[in-house]
Amino acid sequence: MKAEEKTFYQPLMAKKEAREDTMEAMEEHHVAEVVLKELEKMQKGEKWGAKMSVFKELVEHHIKDEESKVFKSAEKALDHDEIQNIMKKFDQEKQKIKKTLK
Numbered sequence: 001m002k003a004e005e006k007t008f009y010q011p012l013m014a015k016k017e018a019r020e021d022t023m024e025a026m027e028e029h030h031v032a033e034v035v036l037k038e039l040e041k042m043q044k045g046e047k048w049g050a051k052m053s054v055f056k057e058l059v060e061h062h063i064k065d066e067e068s069k070v071f072k073s074a075e076k077a078l079d080h081d082e083i084q085n086i087m088k089k090f091d092q093e094k095q096k097i098k099k100t101l102k
Contacts, residue, residue, distance in 0.1 A: 001029045003093035008086055012070070015077035021069045028062040 005026060012022040035055045042048045074083070 007089040018073035018077040
């Protein structure tokens with residue numbers, strides 16, 4: 001999520017035609033992050049399972065929205081070179097974050 005926010009969502013926020021969908025996607029990231037942090041602190045059990053189910057639904061909804069809204073907004077707002085540059089930066093940022101998790 002962090003790599004996506006930094007390399008994909010930031011440039012989209014500057015584009016009027018993609019801003020609203022991007023803000024919604026960023027809020028979905030925030031909610032997912034809050035629920036994930038709660039899951040990490042909870043004992044596994046019935047309540048944990050219910051919260052995990054909600055987390056799964058949040059992530060699936062977010063992915064669906066990204067594919068149906070955000071990516072389409074990005075295609076309209078960004079040119080081919082901008083998209084290629086974002087993809088390259090995203091891959092680099094993702095690798096950087098993975099290294100910090102090890």
